[in-house]
Amino acid sequence: MKSQSLVAVMALALSAAGAQASVISEWNFNSSVPDGSTGTGSIVPGIGSGTASLLGGISGSFSSGAANGGSSDPALTDNSGWQTTGYAAQGTGDKSRGVQFNVSTVGLKDIAISYDLRHSNTSSRYELVQYSLDGINFIDSTLFDGNAGDTWFNGRSVDFSSIAGVADNANFAFRIVASFAPDSLGYLASNSASNYAASGTWRFDMVSVTGSPVPVPAAFWMMGSGLVALLGLHRRRNMSVAA
Ligand SMILES: [Ca+2]
Ligand SMILES: [Ca+2]
Known part of the structure; x- marks a missing residue:
């Protein structure tokens, strides 16, 4: 025996x-102990470790992750999203404001990220994902089009498995930032009937990083x-x- x-x-x-890829780190932005208020939450990952931070002086708070169709968070109650506002004035600060996540990928490969994002009517329609290998310099990766307001775009994902240096890297980080519309010098509003405004909001939920063990x-x-x-x-x- x-x-x-x-x-x-x-x-x-x-x-x-x-083994198959599994979740390394995940943020659901809910209170660690449900308190019945979606206006309270946490930026400490619910799974794994890592840091979440705000870029370019924007502000963050918590708001419902269930309203307007909701995120993919399976939480039945007290589902919060990370609400951000205070973006750049029209025609300024391209790719400078948004959120950043630092997650060590030491011992892991086949790294991919995903997130849910609710665009408000007047928020930037275009969201750019950037990544970093040294935690300092960021490289443009994927531009997403959030072409509707008061709407959740769930399961946005970027596969970094083919990018050298992302695997097994203590300094891996990625950002999701507001971007000018392609080939233009300004932001477009998510709702085509609205005008872009710095007071527009982006609300994040279910930010996750997946990977599989290095052989x-x-x-x-x-x-x-x-x-x-x-x-x-x-x-x-x-x-x-x-x-
Ligand atoms: Ca709460
Ligand atoms: Ca949530």
Whole structure:
């Protein structure tokens, strides 16, 4: 029995090396203990670790994650989103205001991110995802079009698995920032019948980072196969004694 359970442990260890991507860090912005008020919440991740911060002097608060169709947060009560406002004046501050998340990817690869975002009518229609390999310099990645107001755009996602340096990096970070409309010198409002306003709001929810374990070093495999051989020998000995 002893050797059987050891074999089971080995099998688990081997299968873990080929594991599917799983959530490394996730922010649902809900109060850690539900308090019945969506006006209170938290920017501490509900899963894993990392930091969430505001860029360019915008302000943050908490507001319903369920209103206007709602985010993908499965919470049945006290579902908050991270409400942000105080964006740049029209024609200024392109790509300078929004939110930033720092998540270490040490020991992990196949990194991808996803988030839900509610655009208000007058908020910037275009949202740009940027990433950083050193936590300081940010590179443009993907531009999303939030072409409706008072509307949640759920499951926005960017796959970084093919970008060298994102995996196994303690300094990995990404931003979601308000961007001028393509080929223009200003912001467009999310609702085409509205004018862009710095007082427009973006409300975030379910920001998550996924990844899978970096393959285990060869030395471990050698040790593992050695153990398997020993177990086999142990079994054969037991069998011969029994016979
Ligand atoms: Ca709350
Ligand atoms: Ca939430």
